[in-house]
Amino acid sequence: MLRVEGLCKHFGGIRAVDQCSFEIAKGSISALIGPNGAGKTTAFNCISRTMEPTAGKVWLDGKRIDHLKPHKVTRLGLSRTFQITRSLEDLTVLENLCVQATSHGFARLVGPSISEEERAKAEEILDFLGISRLAYEQARNLSYGQRKLMDFAALLMSDPKIILLDEPAGGVNPRLLDDIVEHIRALHARGLTVLIVEHNMELVMSLCEHIVVMAQGRVIADGPPDAIKANPEVLEAYLGASTAAEETSDAEAAHV
Amino acid sequence: MSDTSTQNPDAVADVLSAREAYNAGLARSGARGRSWTVAAIVLILLIALPALQFVGNYNYALHMALYTLMYVAMASSWNILGGYTGYVSLGHNVFFCIGGYVSGMILAKMGVSTLITAPLAGLVAAAVGVGVGTITLRMRGPTFIISSIALLMIVRILFDNWGYVGGANGVTLPVTDLDVRWAKIPYYYAMLVIALLAVVASYRIKHSKFGLGLRAISQDEVKAESAGIDTATYKVAAFAVSAFFVGMTGAIWGEYLTYLRPNIFLIILVAAYMVLMCIIGGKGTVTGPIVGAILIVAFNEFFAATLGASEINILATGLIMVLVLLYFPLGVVGTLAQKGRLPRFLDWD
Ligand SMILES: Nc1ncnc2c1ncn2[C@@H]1O[C@H](COP(=O)(O)OP(=O)(O)OP(=O)(O)O)[C@@H](O)[C@H]1O
Numbered sequence: 001m002l003r004v005e006g007l008c009k010h011f012g013g014i015r016a017v018d019q020c021s022f023e024i025a026k027g028s029i030s031a032l033i034g035p036n037g038a039g040k041t042t043a044f045n046c047i048s049r050t051m052e053p054t055a056g057k058v059w060l061d062g063k064r065i066d067h068l069k070p071h072k073v074t075r076l077g078l079s080r081t082f083q084i085t086r087s088l089e090d091l092t093v094l095e096n097l098c099v100q101a102t103s104h105g106f107a108r109l110v111g112p113s114i115s116e117e118e119r120a121k122a123e124e125i126l127d128f129l130g131i132s133r134l135a136y137e138q139a140r141n142l143s144y145g146q147r148k149l150m151d152f153a154a155l156l157m158s159d160p161k162i163i164l165l166d167e168p169a170g171g172v173n174p175r176l177l178d179d180i181v182e183h184i185r186a187l188h189a190r191g192l193t194v195l196i197v198e199h200n201m202e203l204v205m206s207l208c209e210h211i212v213v214m215a216q217g218r219v220i221a222d223g224p225p226d227a228i229k230a231n232p233e234v235l236e237a238y239l240g241a242s243t244a245a246e247e248t249s250d251a252e253a254a255h256v
Numbered sequence: 257m258s259d260t261s262t263q264n265p266d267a268v269a270d271v272l273s274a275r276e277a278y279n280a281g282l283a284r285s286g287a288r289g290r291s292w293t294v295a296a297i298v299l300i301l302l303i304a305l306p307a308l309q310f311v312g313n314y315n316y317a318l319h320m321a322l323y324t325l326m327y328v329a330m331a332s333s334w335n336i337l338g339g340y341t342g343y344v345s346l347g348h349n350v351f352f353c354i355g356g357y358v359s360g361m362i363l364a365k366m367g368v369s370t371l372i373t374a375p376l377a378g379l380v381a382a383a384v385g386v387g388v389g390t391i392t393l394r395m396r397g398p399t400f401i402i403s404s405i406a407l408l409m410i411v412r413i414l415f416d417n418w419g420y421v422g423g424a425n426g427v428t429l430p431v432t433d434l435d436v437r438w439a440k441i442p443y444y445y446a447m448l449v450i451a452l453l454a455v456v457a458s459y460r461i462k463h464s465k466f467g468l469g470l471r472a473i474s475q476d477e478v479k480a481e482s483a484g485i486d487t488a489t490y491k492v493a494a495f496a497v498s499a500f501f502v503g504m505t506g507a508i509w510g511e512y513l514t515y516l517r518p519n520i521f522l523i524i525l526v527a528a529y530m531v532l533m534c535i536i537g538g539k540g541t542v543t544g545p546i547v548g549a550i551l552i553v554a555f556n557e558f559f560a561a562t563l564g565a566s567e568i569n570i571l572a573t574g575l576i577m578v579l580v581l582l583y584f585p586l587g588v589v590g591t592l593a594q595k596g597r598l599p600r601f602l603d604w605d
Pocket residue numbers: 011014015016034035036037038039040041042043083
């Protein structure tokens with residue numbers, strides 16, 4: 001579905017993303033994890049073309065997308081949310097959603113800003129996420145969690161094939177978090193491919209079937225949750241070298 | 257998804273009540289039914305205005321109406337780029353100049369009236385707008401504003417030194433054969449048509465999917481692009497539409513004045529007026545530029561008549577504008593709308 005090969009993004013001397021390669025299978029829920037500053041958001045930015053990568057190739061459904069403009073990538077079926085939510089503040093929630101609607105033909109562009117079809121679809125999605133009462137609220141009046149949900153809702157307007165979620169649970173209250181997980185599961189059940197960046201390990205381990213671990217710009221592990229949990233390199237990256245060493249010696253001691 | 261909503265009557269009730277509340281809000285603000293009557297009356301009065309010439313000499317009134325209509329057209333066009341899209345151009349009179357010179361030179365060389373060639377002038381201005389926009393619209397915020405001023409300066413130098421169009425001295429255009437009593441009328445109607453077209457275009461754009469895209473761009477361009485909007489093309493299109501109407505007004509204005517000269521078209525005051533009218537009236541609203549144009553032209557004329565000297569009347573107009581903005585920070589229309597007190601005939605958003 002999504003294949004990344006040799007992706008690099010350098011900021012001056014910083015190698016934010018360094019020779020990253022991984023593949024996301026169609027219909028899977030996968031996670032991209034790693035410590036703060038590992039380069040996850042930057043990798044998302046390069047894949048969705050919000051940022052120009054320094055080097056590397058990206059395929060979506062076998063088609064190269066690494067030379068396209070961001071809106072083309074979106075129209076090909078890859079949609080993403082932003083870690084720090086970006087909302088169109090002066091627009092209503094409904095308008096925020098309809099901006100994302102798929103039709104872009106000339107006849108449509110001169111037509112009404114929100115067609116009845118789009119309105120119905122947007123209301124259905126807001127309904128599905130339980131925030132329909134916010135439909136006509138200006139985005140600037142939304143709370144942080146509501147914005148996360150609105151971003152998520154907007155994503156669904158374009159009928160994506162794959163969604164990239166950057167910390168969908170970040171700053172969201174636990175009850176809402178369960179909701180979000182439920183929504184992701186429901187979407188997955190409908191055949192959508194999902195790739196999420198998330199720091200909540202419990203959530204990642206229970207939700208995802210495939211995990212890619214990044215540290216300092218590089219992919220250091222790639223596999224199912226159980227293998228990742230047992231991987232000493234991952235522990236080291238997350239907890240620092242000494243702790244990891246202690247843990248292994250503890251484990252050895254316990255073994256003896 | 258439809259099955260979720262049928263399973264969840266609460267959510268359906270939520271949608272319905274939200275929509276009801278929204279519609280109630282709209283009904284209150286009067287946007288549900290547009291006030292076509294007032295618009296029609298204004299239009300009829302404007303169409304009938306030249307009839308005054310049958311009963312006396314109202315050339316001054318006609319001139320002021322024409323001048324105001326010109327700025328209604330220009331401010332409304334500026335608003336498409338500066339208000340909806342959020343790209344503040346301080347060099348928009350470049351297109352006024354291009355329109356004026358294209359039609360004016362055709363008149364000077366071939367004797368074809370600008371009343372006929374104005375659409376062509378608009379198209380040339382739009383084409384230049386596409387060229388310029390493709391380059392400058394890559395910049396954002398203050399950088400774009402500076403690039404628009406730079407454009408104005410470059411074009412000024414170009415026209416001041418371009419021998420074919422008379423350089424700084426300009427070109428004198430043939431005077432109409434019409435009797436002085438009727439001489440203004442064709443240009444008056446031309447400006448009326450252009451102003452009407454610009455306002456209708458502005459209204460249609462505001463309520464179109466294209467306009468929604470432009471408003472998205474003004475809020476957050478990265479987000480808009482990521483939502484699937486071809487931001488580069490949208491911006492250039494907005495720039496071109498905006499330049500088109502400004503170019504047409506320039507064409508008419510040149511023949512009306514009977515001469516072309518860089519210092520009528522290319523002084524920064526013309527561009528500043530477009531911007532200020534939108535800000536005073538309400539940037540990004542449909543009727544704001546109209547209200548702004550009327551207010552600024554009226555104040556300016558009032559002070560010019562009472563205070564005479566040009567510096568003092570500009571100062572007085574400036575003071576009034578500061579006062580207006582103190583009480584109407586979003587412009588007259590914008591602020592009234594926000595407070596829910598906008599009269600229905602001004603509510604076309
Ligand atoms: N626009 C930028 N300019 C310069 N450096 C940047 C930029 N964006 C990111 N970086 C750097 O790139 C590295 C990776 O950042 P990135 O945001 O991708 O990390 P992350 O894995 O998403 O972290 P977090 O989990 O905290 O969100 C960091 O060292 C960061 O400082």
